Amino acid sequence: DTGVSQDPRHKITKRGQNVTFRCDPISEHNRLYWYRQTLGQGPEFLTYFQNEAQLEKSRLLSDRFSAERPKGSFSTLEIQRTEQGDSAMYLCASSLVGRGPSVGREKLFFGSGTQLSVL
Amino acid sequence: AQRVTQPEKLLSVFKGAPVELKCNYSYSGSPELFWYVQYSRQRLQLLLRHISRESIKGFTADLNKGETSFHLKKPFAQEEDSAMYYCALTEGGKLIFGQGTELSVKP
Numbered sequence: 001d002t003g004v005s006q007d008p009r010h011k012i013t014k015r016g017q018n019v020t021f022r023c024d025p026i027s028e029h030n031r032l033y034w035y036r037q038t039l040g041q042g043p044e045f046l047t048y049f050q051n052e053a054q055l056e057k058s059r060l061l062s063d064r065f066s067a068e069r070p071k072g073s074f075s076t077l078e079i080q081r082t083e084q085g086d087s088a089m090y091l092c093a094s095s096l097v098g099r100g101p102s103v104g105r106e107k108l109f110f111g112s113g114t115q116l117s118v119l
Numbered sequence: 120a121q122r123v124t125q126p127e128k129l130l131s132v133f134k135g136a137p138v139e140l141k142c143n144y145s146y147s148g149s150p151e152l153f154w155y156v157q158y159s160r161q162r163l164q165l166l167l168r169h170i171s172r173e174s175i176k177g178f179t180a181d182l183n184k185g186e187t188s189f190h191l192k193k194p195f196a197q198e199e200d201s202a203m204y205y206c207a208l209t210e211g212g213k214l215i216f217g218q219g220t221e222l223s224v225k226p
Contacts, residue, residue, distance in 0.1 A: 003162070033213065040128070042205050042216035043163070055212060091163070097212075108155075108214060110163040 002026065004111035006092050012117045013082055020078045021114045025094030032075050033108065034067055035091040043091055049075060050097065082118045089113045121146045121210045123217035131223040132196050140191040140220045142180075142206030151209040152189040154180055155216070158202045166191075166204070176200070196224045 005024040013019050025032050031050050035043035046065065047057040051072035064082075069075040079086055093108040122145045132138055144150060154166040167175045169182045169189060180191045189206060201224045206217040 031212070035216075040218070042123075042125075042207075042219045043214075045213050045215065048213055050212070093163075107165045107168075112162055 004092055004094050004109050006090075006111035006114050008114055009112065010115045010117075012119065014119050015082060015084060017082055018078065018080045019082055019116065020076050021090055021092075021116075022074060022076050023092030023094075023111060024074045025092070026096075026109055027073075029094035029096045029109070030072070031095045031097050031106070032069055033093040033095075034075070034077050035093065037089045037091055037113070038087075046077075046090075079116075082116075084118045087116055087118045089115050121150075121208060121215050123206050123208055123215055125204075125206055125217035125220045127220045128218070129221045129223065131225065133225050134198055135195050138191075138193045138196045138200070138222065138224075140204050140206075140222065142189045142191065142217060144187050144189065144206070144208050146187070146208060146210075150182075152180075152182055153207045153209075153214065154178070154189075154191050155205045155207055156202050157205070163205070196222075198224045198226055200224050 007022045033048040034046040037043045047067050049069040052069050064080045067077045091113045092111045095106040095108050097106050124143045152169045155163050156166040157163045167173050178193045180189050182189050203219050203221050205219045207214045
């Protein structure tokens with residue numbers, strides 16, 4: 001499968017613990033996005049990278065959340081001191097962005113997500 | 120902030136009936152709009168984008184700037200169309216999604 005890969009598929013943790021998720025995008029894709037989705041809601045934007053640069057982070061995102069994409073390939077999303085409200089599906093997506101008028105029109109390819117349950 | 124509204128959480132129709140999934144948006148400029156779909160046990164995937172003016176799996180969507188709408192339509196629903204449908208628009212370099220509408224097509 002050459003699509004977007006996320007690991008782990010499921011994570012159960014106790015409140016207060018730290019968790020880290022990994023996303024491997026499609027290899028030639030330069031943009032990588034993290035979204036969070038709770039039951040009955042659409043995906044909520046968290047942050048995105050172009051190559052290794054983090055271009056935007058949601059203002060709704062707590063300081064407990066941090067994401068990296070050190071070599072412009074895979075990315076990690078870490079949540080420190082997890083809370084029950086962090087329980088959600090964490091989705092990663094990637095895309096190939098060119099220059100000029102096509103920017104913003106690209107197709108996002110999503111992973112299967114990591115389901116986080118905080119007890 | 121830009122916003123996408125899908126007023127219906129669930130839309131249930133019979134096979135062969137017409138379908139219209141509603142999407143309204145608020146955007147200060149010229150929006151780029153998309154419909155994404157998630158079939159059962161599958162990943163979220165792009166269905167269509169308004170800039171392409173395409174018809175995918177019999178679905179079409181027309182951007183109506185006057186009504187700020189981008190409704191998804193299909194003249195004859197099929198059982199395999201049952202899925203979650205999300206309307207989305209581009210803001211800066213990211214997509215903003217609506218809450219989603221579950222389409223259930225009954226035999």
